[in-house]
Amino acid sequence: MKKNNKQLFVRKILFFILTSSLLVVSFSSRAFAALSDTSTTNFELLKNDNGLELEASNVVFDQKAIEKMPANGATLAKTKMSVPIELKINDFSGKGTGWNLSVKLDKLLEGQKELKGAKIIIPATTATPVSSFEASIIASIKPDVSAINLIAGTTGMTTLAKADVGKGYGEWKINYNNSDATAWQLEYLYGNLADNYTANLTYQLKDGPTL
CATH class of the missing domain: 2.60.40 (Immunoglobulin-like)
Known part of the structure; x- marks a missing residue:
């Protein structure tokens, strides 16, 4: 019985490690996603009545x-x-x-x-x-x-x-x-x-x- 408990414990540890790795990969992918936005620029060139x-x-x-x-x-x-x-x-x-x-x-x-x-x-x-x-x-x-x-x-x-x-x-x-x-x-x-x-x-x- 003790032998089986040790095997079960080892399996749980391995599962935790694999699951954590997947979370890290998923989190890293979201952190480097590109963001975009637009803005406007304005310049008014006025007429010259003495031009x-x-x-x-x-x-x-x-x-x-x-x-x-x-x-x-x-x-x-x-x-x-x-x-x-x-x-x-x-x-x-x-x-x-x-x-x-x-x-x-x-x-x-x-x-x-x-x-x-x-x-x-x-x-x-x-x-x-x-x-x-x-x-x-x-x-x-x-x-x-x-x-x-x-x-x-x-x-x-x-x-x-x-x-x-x-x-x-x-x-x-x-x-x-x-x-x-x-x-x-x-x-x-x-x-x-x-x-x-x-x-x-x-x-x-x-x-x-x-x-």
């Missing part, structure tokens, strides 16, 4: 000697700009409303003398970004630059460049080179008096793609 800037360089045309009217009946003489021209537009308003750049030319005068028949011919060109954007973004937001004629003394403004709604944000340059097809030209009538004529070019940059 449009414009810079325009001076325009200088090549000197030209007076010529007699040609036999072919042409009435207009021509010269072209002598130094590069750069216009810089910066839209940091954050509005996305687009913009319109227009220009007008006053009469070219020296005292009481006026350069008769004066007109500036501006060819089309391409705006290039100063801001660092990916190529795909540049293509989708690039403003348009038009070819225009400015008749001296006209009171109305003529649109030179514009950005539609959702376009034209960031900083852009419009460059004209005196040595290629983007050069501005000045036309005037034969028979004007010799002098050094000057005029104001007035630029206007406004919100929205049209005036």
Whole structure:
């Protein structure tokens, strides 16, 4: 009888050890389970009501000697700009409303003398970004630059460049080179008096793609 009691006792001990091991394994599995949660972040970028800037360089045309009217009946003489021209537009308003750049030319005068028949011919060109954007973004937001004629003394403004709604944000340059097809030209009538004529070019940059 004593022998059997010892065997039974041993079995109980072994069972306790095995059961404890299972509990440890089960507890360890629950302790290292991954937990997850989510949170939100918020940042508000405010609009800038004074977020449009414009810079325009001076325009200088090549000197030209007076010529007699040609036999072919042409009435207009021509010269072209002598130094590069750069216009810089910066839209940091954050509005996305687009913009319109227009220009007008006053009469070219020296005292009481006026350069008769004066007109500036501006060819089309391409705006290039100063801001660092990916190529795909540049293509989708690039403003348009038009070819225009400015008749001296006209009171109305003529649109030179514009950005539609959702376009034209960031900083852009419009460059004209005196040595290629983007050069501005000045036309005037034969028979004007010799002098050094000057005029104001007035630029206007406004919100929205049209005036």
